[in-house]
Amino acid sequence: MTIIVSFQEAAAVVTLNRPHRYNAADLDTISQITEFLNKVREDDSVKKIILTSDHPKAFCAGGDIRMAYDAIKSKDFHHGNVFFEAEYKLVYDLATYHKPVISLVNGMCFGGGMGLSMHNHFRILTENAILGMPETIIGFFPDVGSSYRFAQFPKAWANFYGLTGSNIALSHALKWNMADYFVPSALLPELLNNLCSASDDRKLIEQFACDVPDAPILGEAVVESAFANPLLGIFESLQNDQSADAQKILLDLNSRSPLSLMVTDKLLEMSPFLDLKKSLELDQVLAFNFMFNPDLQEGIRAQIIDKDRQPKWHYKMASIDAEIIRDFFVPTYFDSEILYEN
Numbered sequence: 627m628t629i630i631v632s633f634q635e636a637a638a639v640v641t642l643n644r645p646h647r648y649n650a651a652d653l654d655t656i657s658q659i660t661e662f663l664n665k666v667r668e669d670d671s672v673k674k675i676i677l678t679s680d681h682p683k684a685f686c687a688g689g690d691i692r693m694a695y696d697a698i699k700s701k702d703f704h705h706g707n708v709f710f711e712a713e714y715k716l717v718y719d720l721a722t723y724h725k726p727v728i729s730l731v732n733g734m735c736f737g738g739g740m741g742l743s744m745h746n747h748f749r750i751l752t753e754n755a756i757l758g759m760p761e762t763i764i765g766f767f768p769d770v771g772s773s774y775r776f777a778q779f780p781k782a783w784a785n786f787y788g789l790t791g792s793n794i795a796l797s798h799a800l801k802w803n804m805a806d807y808f809v810p811s812a813l814l815p816e817l818l819n820n821l822c823s824a825s826d827d828r829k830l831i832e833q834f835a836c837d838v839p840d841a842p843i844l845g846e847a848v849v850e851s852a853f854a855n856p857l858l859g860i861f862e863s864l865q866n867d868q869s870a871d872a873q874k875i876l877l878d879l880n881s882r883s884p885l886s887l888m889v890t891d892k893l894l895e896m897s898p899f900l901d902l903k904k905s906l907e908l909d910q911v912l913a914f915n916f917m918f919n920p921d922l923q924e925g926i927r928a929q930i931i932d933k934d935r936q937p938k939w940h941y942k943m944a945s946i947d948a949e950i951i952r953d954f955f956v957p958t959y960f961d962s963e964i965l966y967e968n
Contacts, residue, residue: 628655631662634822636673638666641680642742648687649679651738656712659742663719675723676821677742678730685731685755686739689713691764694917695926703917710769710913713738714906717770721745721902726827730818731755732811741770744804745902748827751796752811753839757804760791765883765925765937766916767890773897774905778803782853785860788894789853789887790878796838807835845871857891881935883921884943889954908955915954 630641640659642649649655666672679685689709697706720727720742729743732752740759743749751757759768768776768788776784779802787794799805809817809831817834824830848871852863864876879887889912900908916922920940928937941950 627658628652629658629662633672634819636671637676637822638662638672638674639676639678639818639822641678642686645681647690648684648734649681649739650687650690651713651742652690652693653709653712656709656716660712660716660719663716663723667724672725674726674728674821674827676728676730676818677720677746678818679733681733683754684734684739685729686736686742687734688737688739691926691930695923695931698917698923698926703914706917707914710910713741714770714910714913717741717745718903718906721771723747728821728827730814731757731805732814736760738770740772744775744799745771748807748831749805750807750809750817750831750835751799751805751838752809752814753796754811755796757794757796757799758791759788759794762789762791762882762886762890763925764929765886765919765921765923765939767886767893767912769909769913771902771905771909773893773909774900774902775802775804776894777897777900780850782850784894784897785853785891786849786875788890789857789860789882790875791882792844792878795841795843797841798843800838807831808838809834810836845869845875848872848875857887881937883925883937883939883941885919885921885939885941885946885950886925888943888946888951889916892951892955911957912954914958915956 628644630643632639640662644650644655694706726748727746728748729746730750731743732754734756735743736758740757759772761768776788783798786792794804796808800808813834820830821827848867848869852860852867855863864872897905924937924939928934
């Protein structure tokens with residue numbers, strides 16, 4: 627089993643359990659969580675769901691992109707589509723579940739892990755939480771409804787985190803509604819134990835919560851100056867800024883798929899007009915179209931398979947026109963609207 631379920635008092639505790647993959651979510655994980663939610667939907671003895679991990683370093687390191695690589699390489703696009711459909715539907719189900727879903731994030735939480743946590747009813751971080759949507763480095767885009775959350779960030783920071791995939795400062799996640807509370811990791815076992823019998827979850831969590839510790843944020847002034855611009859303006863601003871922070875950010879941005887950057891830029895531009903449901907529907911359209919894109923296979927190869935960190939991107943920014951970007955936002959073989967009907 628890729629999850630472990632235990633029942634304690636009024637709670638069902640769902641513990642992610644793929645330690646060899648840092649709890650990266652594969653189709654089995656997604657299916658098992660979905661089946662469990664359906665199983666306890668009408669069980670009155672279960673008042674809440676607590677989603678957690680006992681891995682010392684990870685809540686969930688993301689989606690299982692090795693699986694995606696194998697599916698794309700073998701041209702098994704159906705398997706990839708089934709995975710994304712199930713993943714995005716689970717994200718929506720967790721966010722809209724009629725019982726409180728509480729995520730306890732203590733460790734790495736990237737990509738798909740963010741989808742399992744950032745839309746839930748109560749979202750708790752510890753000092754060990756490492757948040758991020760790093761998908762542009764593998765030729766993909768920040769999905770799982772993250773654009774809906776980034777729309778609540780100031781534009782410069784939404785662009786910075788969405789485009790560069792940099793780790794999201796815990797203070798920013800808490801300030802801009804990507805998380806709710808900071809609880810020191812030393813208190814997490816006691817909090818979990820008390821949550822299982824609490825009648826008022828929010829009141830209890832607030833008793834354990836405290837202010838997030840101050841931590842330096844890379845290039846704050848650079849981000850707020852450069853990343854409020856459209857994508858080409860961001861590059862221009864960074865190129866004209868000779869500060870160490872600007873040049874470090876520019877180097878990182880240049881390592882990412884130009885096509886992914888341009889699609890992500892368009893997605894972030896649209897995101898203020900989307901609710902979570904529409905955001906996830908659009909994510910599925912984009913994900914399916916990305917599966918046919920050679921940059922995704924090449925990005926995963928360079929970062930995960932061969933680990934040479936030297937992707938040979940198929941697309942150059944100068945050769946990407948508006949029509950190429952527009953095509954990514956056009957549904958292909960399915961109508962994603964039906965996935966989220968109640």
